[in-house]
Structure formats: C-alpha cells, structure tokens
Amino acid sequence: MDTQATLARECQVFCRYLVGREPAEYVARKYAEAHGGAGSWSAPVPFESACRFAARDGFDAALLGVAARGPAWTSLADSYASMAARRSALRRKLVLLAAILESCDASQGFRDSVDDTPAAAVILAGMGRGLLFAPRLLAAAVLFAPMQALLSGATPPAARASGERR
C-alpha cells in the first residue's frame, strides 16, 4: 500500500496539474482515505476498494512514478495514458481526484460554471489546446512507449518488495 507521504505528494502534484493549485486539506485527506490511508476521518475503506488504485505491473508503477515528479510530468504521462493506458493506476488516481474535486465546495475551482463565452472563442481555445496536445503526445510516446514495451506485465516494485518481505 502507498505510504502517507507518497499519497500526499501525489495528491499535491495531481491537484496542481488538474486545477493549478494546492489541494485543500480535506481533499488531501479524502484522497488518502480512498487509498486506505491511515489517519483518515472515518473507518478505512476495505482493502479491495483501496486496491483499485494499485499499480498492476511494472509499467503502471513507472508511469505513476514519472507522473508524480511534478505537474509537467503528470501532463506528459497523462497524455500518453489517455491513449495507450486508459486503465492504468495513474488514470484511476487522476479520475478519483477529479471525482473528489467535483464533489467539494465550488471554491476548489475544478468545475466552476463558466461565464457565457462566445462559441468561437471556446472553439479557438479548444483548438489551441489540441495543438499543444499533439506534440505533447508525441513526446510522451517517445518516452513511454519503449518503457511500456519493456515493463508491461513485469511485477511492480511495490509488490516485489512486499513479496521479498514475506
């Protein structure tokens, strides 16, 4: 299971990636709670629930490790995962955080209602993001595709360590 420090770091980085700001204390706690983190407000979630976020192979773990280095890395890793690893632990964790953020007070800013904006402006902004996404995806593919080829199916380091301990 992830340590508290790892989860806190992940939550901080992923929150900065998704909404451009640090997570509120409540968000960080709920994120840890979902992973079965100790010190949660309520009773820990069952082991099977927490396992939904565990890395399933070496590539899954590596992708997560790279993404947690900082928001720019998260962006790169998520771009790749959105195409080639949609069910990876990284995507699961990001979707979990998105779900937590949209369940919180609007001040967290994740899905505040937009002011009415001309459709043309939105389309232009969308195209701009699309233009940025394409090279990012390309760079991500150069970095992660070989990694995926090498590490897919390999035992993730955390599971290996716990196996050795046993």
Add this chain to the structure above:
Amino acid sequence: MSGQRIVVVGSGPSAVHFALTVLRKGHDVTMLDVGYAKPPAAAPEASLVALKSALPDPVEYFLGKNFEGALLPGAPGEYYGIPPSKEYVFRTPAGHAVESRGFAPLFSFAQGGLAQTWTAGCYPFSDVELEDFPFSYAQLGPCYDEVARRIGVTGAADDLARFFPLHAHLMEPLRLDRHSALLLEQYEKHKASLNAQGCYFGRTRVATLSRDLGSRKACDYLGRCLWGCPSDSLYTPALTLAECRAFPNFRYAGGVRVTHFRFDTVGRVTRVIAEPVAGGEPQGFDAGRLVLAAGALSSSKIFLESIYRDSGELEKLGGLMDNRQILVPFVNLRLIGKSYEPQSYQYHLLGMGVETGSPKEYVHGQITTLKTGMVHPIMQNLPCDLRTAAFLVRNLHAALGIVNVNHHDTPRAENYVTLEPHDGAAAGEKATGAGNPVRLAIHYSPPAGEGEFLRRSVGAVKRALRRLGCIVPPGMAHVRPMGASAHYAGTLPMSREKKCFSTSAFGQSHDFENLYIADGAAFPFLPAKNITFTLMANAVRIAESAF
C-alpha cells in the same frame, strides 16, 4: 368489509397501488416485503451545489463511504452510476441467488422497489399497444386517471400525444432549463421536415409535481433528482406505502423474503412462506387471496418455486421481455461556452417519438440535458489528457445531453425464466424445509434482425438531433445490456384463453384460482415505454374489478 385477508407480496408500484385501492374498498391487507428503507434526505433544503459546502463530508455523500460512486476507467460502460444515497434500493438479502445468460437483471428489496430510482416517466399505453392485452384503453383509461390523481403527473397536450394518450389530472409541465427550451424551439422551426421523417418531439410526462399535491410540495429545482428528491415532489412508491400504512386494515410485515406459497389439491393457495431476512425459521401467512406484485422476475421465482417445492418439477416461464435501450450523447452547438444551470430539474423534460412503420414498434427517446450530474465519467472517456478534458467539459457542460432510446419487445419462447438446483440440491429433489435449494435462472437472446432495427432507429435519432443543431460524437452511443432498463414483463401473461402459466384479464391465475398477478409478469406485450405508470394503472384496474 368482511372476507378473507389479501396477502400482497412486494411494495413496488404495482403492489402499493393495488393495496391502496383494496384498502379503500375495506379489505384487510397484509403486505410481505423485505423492505429496506430509504434513509432520510441530507440537508433537505439545500441545492445540489449548496450541499458541497453544507455537508460536513460531501465526498462521502457524493462518492460513498468506500468511494464506490467514483466511476473509474474500466468500469462497465455507463455514463452515470447509482449514487450512494440510493444504495438501499439495490441491497440484497442473504439467499437471493440468480443465474442469468444474455440478461443483466436488476432486483430491489427496498420499500417501493426499483421505482425508488426511476426517472418518473409516465406513458400510457395506446389502444394499438394494448392489442395483445385482453382489455382495451377504454377499460384502462380511468385507472390512468386515478393514478395520475394520486401521484401527480405533469405534461402537455403536444405532438407526443399521438404516442401517449391524454388522461385526466395532467398538471402543467415543469419549468424548462435553457437547453431543453432551445431544443423545443428548434423543433418548432423544423417541425415540418422532422414530422415528414416520422420524428416528433414534446414534453415528457413525469410524476414530478409542478404544484403542491396534498402534503407534497412542488418541485423546487434543487438539482438533486438523481441523489433522491429531498422534497418528495418526484413521486416514488414508498410515498403510497406510507399512505397504506395509515389504514387500520393494513398490516405491513417487513423484513421477510417470500420464497413460495403452498396450495391444496384443488389448486387453492393456502399459505405463503417467507424467510426472515435477519435469519430464523420460515414464517407462514394465511392467505385468502394472494397477490404477487414483487416485480416480474421475483414474482416468477415465487411462482416457480411453489411448484418445485410441491412437485419437484423445474418449470419454465417463457416470454420474458425488456426494453432494449441505447444511450446517445449529443452536443448542442449553440450552447458551447455557455454556463450551465445547476438549479434545475435534473431528469428528462423532453421526449421524442420515432415512427418505424408499425405503430406498435415506434421508438421512444427521453432527452436529458446535463445539469448537475457528475462529469468525471464523461471526462475520462474523452481521447485526451484529463486537464484538457476538464477544460472541454467545463465549456461544453451546458451543451451536453443524452437521449435514452427505448425499443419495444415481444414475447418469445426462447426467452424464459426457470429454476436451477443450487447449493447441492439435486434436480427433482423435493425440498421441504427452509434454505435455498434453487435459484432463478434467466435466459435471454435478442430477436433476429435486432441489430438492423437498432441501427435504423439510432440513425433516425441522430438525424433528428442534427436537424436541431446538435452533433453526436462518433463512437459514443452505448447499447445497454438487456435487463438494464428494468422494464421486465411477460412471464405469466394475461390471456384471452385459459392456458397454463397465464392469467385472466383480471390477473387471476389460470393455475391457482385465488392467486393474482398484479405486476409486469402479466403483460403480454412491451411497447417502447417506461411501463411503471401502466403497472400502477393495471394494478388499480385489477383491484377495482376483481376485488
């Protein structure tokens, strides 16, 4: 009134409206039900958005204790899930076992049944759709009127009235959100060409109050429909159950699961056997007349298990039906970049009907514009990183909608329910004691040519949406598995002729003279409509005519 006690099994829409009708006539009624209860509404005055700051732990409310409400990548492909506040509807008691092939059945053991999670669509069957029933609209019409008076149905006499006959006590429609209003405006502009293609739009009929009715308040547009209407303006059968409980001649026996009934040598039901959910010895209930209204699948299981326990025979009930549903998401180009309205009615306000050549085979769509639903299930399906997806969803939120396209079904012998030996019980072995010797087995296969029919109907829906200024993103239409609509019917159908495993026009079994089937099991045809309103009306008709 003197007479023998009527035992009703279940507390869903059929059961409660049957019970209320006979209680008013003075009959003594015992209702047997597992009866998981709805929890009290959290902060009932708060809007959905306000809940996020009003509740001490909003994430637990929206996502659940174990975060089961977070729909993660790889979860079965639906665009929404049942929220934690409605978990009680799908809780199952020990001993409930089902095996299904080609069918994904839903069961509820809650007070009010599956309709505790319905979206309140109320669509009367037309005369053509009642062709296979042993009665006509003229006989059912007054019962629709009565149910509408009881529960409050809103709607309009518009173009969809060609598919849904008008009935009495129709309240004025609910307030439209901006997106729905725009769609209707566009329809008015393009009506001629759409009608020429056999497409009609209009207001859906919904059992949600647009003005106060008794102690229930009109909808206050809090945006909480999916999480459970806190003001009970959206009707659920638990409200009628509460009404029944006020009668001195009504006994509610909750916490028991009916397994079977016993009958004598001349085919009269004598006793109903139920297992306490909390454990313990089975209990017996004397029944003057027994009314099965536990939902088509559960009622069928009780019927089959009664025969099995008496004779050891594993019988089959053919003719199982359900509406095939396809979810077609769309983007309204005129609303890109616009703000969404969180303070609005969350479920469908508009519907569409598509003619297919045969009036019985018309296709019905319920149009839901996105207001306060969770968006993370949509975001994760977009082919880009989540930050970009969040930007897109934020700017497209007001423009998003979904059509739930329903298709009719007909009874076919190859679709059936039966029992299978379970937990070591051998076929043919007569089970005498408690326990769970058999389980329900459901077999369903779609009709030949279904794919082509679905392609044509979805094509017609897409063309109509395009005419209204919307686009359907390619590859996003989702065919729901059979069973997902929970409109189950047909296993003990009403029949004009007396034959085994069928009922009279009044739901009276042709196999057991004091047994009545008052739920969807007795329907001999399933049009492309939510059947709940007709379930309620038919139960009233049976209670009025046969009791």
